[in-house]
Amino acid sequence: MKTKKITVRTSRREELIDITGEILAFVRKSGVNDGKITIFIPHTTAAVTINENADPTVQSDITFTLNKLVPKLPEYHHLEGNSDAHVKSSIIGCSQDIFITDGSLLLGTWQGIYFCEFDGPRNRTAILRID
Ligand code: ZN
Numbered sequence: 001m002k003t004k005k006i007t008v009r010t011s012r013r014e015e016l017i018d019i020t021g022e023i024l025a026f027v028r029k030s031g032v033n034d035g036k037i038t039i040f041i042p043h044t045t046a047a048v049t050i051n052e053n054a055d056p057t058v059q060s061d062i063t064f065t066l067n068k069l070v071p072k073l074p075e076y077h078h079l080e081g082n083s084d085a086h087v088k089s090s091i092i093g094c095s096q097d098i099f100i101t102d103g104s105l106l107l108g109t110w111q112g113i114y115f116c117e118f119d120g121p122r123n124r125t126a127i128l129r130i131d
Contacts, residue, residue: 002030002032002129002130002131003127003128003129003130004026004127004128005125005126005127005128006019006022006026006125006126006128007123007124007125008115008117008123008124008125008126009121009123009124010115010117010120010121010122010123010124011120011121012117012120012121013117013118013119013120013121014063014066014067014117014118014119014120015059015063015117015120016049016051016059016062016063016114016115016116016117017114017115017117018053018112018113018114019039019048019113019114019115019126020053020105020107020112020113023037023039023098023105023113023128024104024105026128026130027100027103027104027105027130028103028104030130031103032100032103032130033100033101033102033103034100034101034102035099035100035130035131036097036098036099036100036130036131037097037098037100037105037128037129037130037131038095038096038097038128038129038131039095039096039097039098039113039126039127039128040094040095040126040127040128040129041094041095041115041124041125041126041127042094042125042127043089043094043124043125044086044089045082045085045086045088045089045118045119046089046094046115046116046117046118046119046124047088047089047091047092047093047094047116047118048092048093048094048095048096048113048114048115048116048126049062049092049093049096049113049114049116050096050098050107050111050112050113050114051111051112051114052110052111052112053110053111053112054110059114066088066091066092066118067084069091070084070087070088070091071084072084082118082119084118085118085119088116088118089116089118092116096113098113100130
């Protein structure tokens with residue numbers, strides 16, 4: 001199986017959740033040694049990014065900065081009241097590609113893969129596809 005959906009349960013309105021372990025486990029189980037994995041987020045108020053996995057303050061600094069860049073404003077027209085989350089999703093993006101080499105993820109030493117929640121808490125999905 002080269003496509004898999006994983007569930008990500010978020011507990012706050014905004015948070016970055018490390019999903020590297022689940023993605024690496026899927027790559028190892030697939031038996032693919034060389035290729036590429038795509039992580040796609042099928043939501044309009046969430047995203048996926050790659051960043052430092054050593055110091056957890058990096059993740060909170062990312063959400064802090066996004067809130068400075070994209071505050072909740074009364075001028076938004078979208079009636080659901082979560083336009084800031086839609087904008088953050090588009091800034092960060094809904095997919096990432098990572099090379100697979102020697103059956104593992106070709107990430108930098110300090111890189112982890114993060115599901116980005118901008119309008120939680122919710123049960124979310126990430127779609128993984130190996131090619
Ligand atoms: Zn909305």
